[in-house]
Amino acid sequence: xxxxxxxxxxxxxxxxxxxxxxxxxxxxxxxxxxxxxxxxxxxxxxxxxxxxxxxxxxxxxxxxxxxxxxxxxxxxxxxxxxxxxxxxxxxxxxxxxxxxxxxxxxxxxxxxxxxxxxxxxxxxxxxxxxxxxxxx
Amino acid sequence: xxxxxxxxxxxxxxxxxxxxxxxxxxxxxxxxxxxxxxxxxxxxxxxxxxxxxxxxxxxxxxxxxxxxxxxxxxxxxxxxxxxxxxxxxxxxxxxxxxxxxxxxxxxxxxxxxxxxxxxxxxxxxxxxxxxxxxxxxxxx
Numbered sequence: 001x002x003x004x005x006x007x008x009x010x011x012x013x014x015x016x017x018x019x020x021x022x023x024x025x026x027x028x029x030x031x032x033x034x035x036x037x038x039x040x041x042x043x044x045x046x047x048x049x050x051x052x053x054x055x056x057x058x059x060x061x062x063x064x065x066x067x068x069x070x071x072x073x074x075x076x077x078x079x080x081x082x083x084x085x086x087x088x089x090x091x092x093x094x095x096x097x098x099x100x101x102x103x104x105x106x107x108x109x110x111x112x113x114x115x116x117x118x119x120x121x122x123x124x125x126x127x128x129x130x131x132x133x134x135x136x
Numbered sequence: 137x138x139x140x141x142x143x144x145x146x147x148x149x150x151x152x153x154x155x156x157x158x159x160x161x162x163x164x165x166x167x168x169x170x171x172x173x174x175x176x177x178x179x180x181x182x183x184x185x186x187x188x189x190x191x192x193x194x195x196x197x198x199x200x201x202x203x204x205x206x207x208x209x210x211x212x213x214x215x216x217x218x219x220x221x222x223x224x225x226x227x228x229x230x231x232x233x234x235x236x237x238x239x240x241x242x243x244x245x246x247x248x249x250x251x252x253x254x255x256x257x258x259x260x261x262x263x264x265x266x267x268x269x270x271x272x273x274x275x276x
Contacts, residue, residue: 018193029194031201094195098139102190127144128200135138 003118004060005048008070010079013040014095017084038082043100044123045074047108049115061115073107097124101132109134140254141197142185145207147216150177151231154221175219180236181259182211184244186251198251206248211240233260237268245270 015038016030026034033039047070051060077087083095089103101122109117123129153170154163163171170176184207188197214223220231225239241256259265 016195020193029199096190096195098141098190098197099195101139102137129142130197131140131142132137133140 001050002053002060003048003050004063004066004115005046006063006066006070008045008047008067008075009042010045010075011040011042012078012081012083013038014083014090015039016094016096018094038084041124043078044129045070045104046119046121046123047104047117048119048121049112050118051115054114059114061112065114066112069108069111073111074104077107097122097128097130098132100124101130105132105134137190138187139190139197140185140187141251142183143200143203143207145182145184145212146179147182147212148177148179149215149218149220150175151220151226152176153230153232155230175221178260180215180233182207182240183255183257183259184240184253185255185257186248187254188251202250203248206244206250210243210247233258233264233266234268237266241268241270 014033015035016033017026017036018029021029047066049061049066053060081087083090083100085091087095087103089106090099093099093103101120104122105117105120108120117134120132121129151170152172152175153167154173155166158166184203186198186203190197220226220236223231226235229235229239237256237258240258241253244253244256253270255267255269257265257267
């Protein structure tokens with residue numbers, strides 16, 4: 001088994017707000033992230049896939065295909081968007097880094113054929129990142 | 137859904153590697169420049185990984201305010217701009233970065249309740265880093 005990681009970057013804005021909380025609760029729990037006009041980040045995405053090395057190609061996965069899948073399924077939908085209003089997952093879920101990692105996993109996992117998705121890592125800033133391994 | 141959240145912090149501290157269990161010659165041979173009696177310093181990067189189920193109502197494993205507050209209060213205030221050898225944690229332990237990992241892990245394990253502690257990782261310099269996952273964890 002060999003693990004391969006491909007990196008990508010995207011920029012997006014978001015804000016944290018739960019309509020079931022009062023205005024005070026939203027402010028207390030989410031702090032500055034509750035600003036209704038949103039704020040943005042330069043996100044870094046790392047997608048790790050795993051598989052046996054194909055003896056003919058020497059590849060775990062065709063990187064070009066992985067890159068295209070990531071672009072089509074993730075970057076086209078997320079890059080330069082307001083996550084709360086433009087990405088369907090976040091109409092109901094709060095677009096935290098945790099939920100972003102889960103949503104990206106759910107977008108990629110069914111589309112990867114040759115290799116198996118191992119980990120999605122999303123950096124919101126260089127000082128904060130979340131890993132998701134598809135665990136329930 | 138279970139997710140793993142990692143937060144990174146910086147602090148600066150000095151230390152001297154010197155073991156009371158060794159002779160001066162052994163200390164010098166074992167620790168080299170790090171045995172200089174006046175100590176020396178590093179900019180440490182500390183990474184703390186916690187895990188848990190993502191809460192539906194907040195979208196979070198744990199509120200970063202809680203983690204940042206705990207780390208500020210219990211770790212950064214104690215270690216930042218200190219000489220590690222003078223701290224109670226290192227009264228009987230050489231302040232190597234291995235032992236620093238374990239000391240910080242113990243502080244978090246005992247006091248931080250908002251999420252499950254997975255790992256403490258330290259970069260002492262850009263060239264070396266150390267991880268501690270607790271005693272019973274075997275990593276693939």
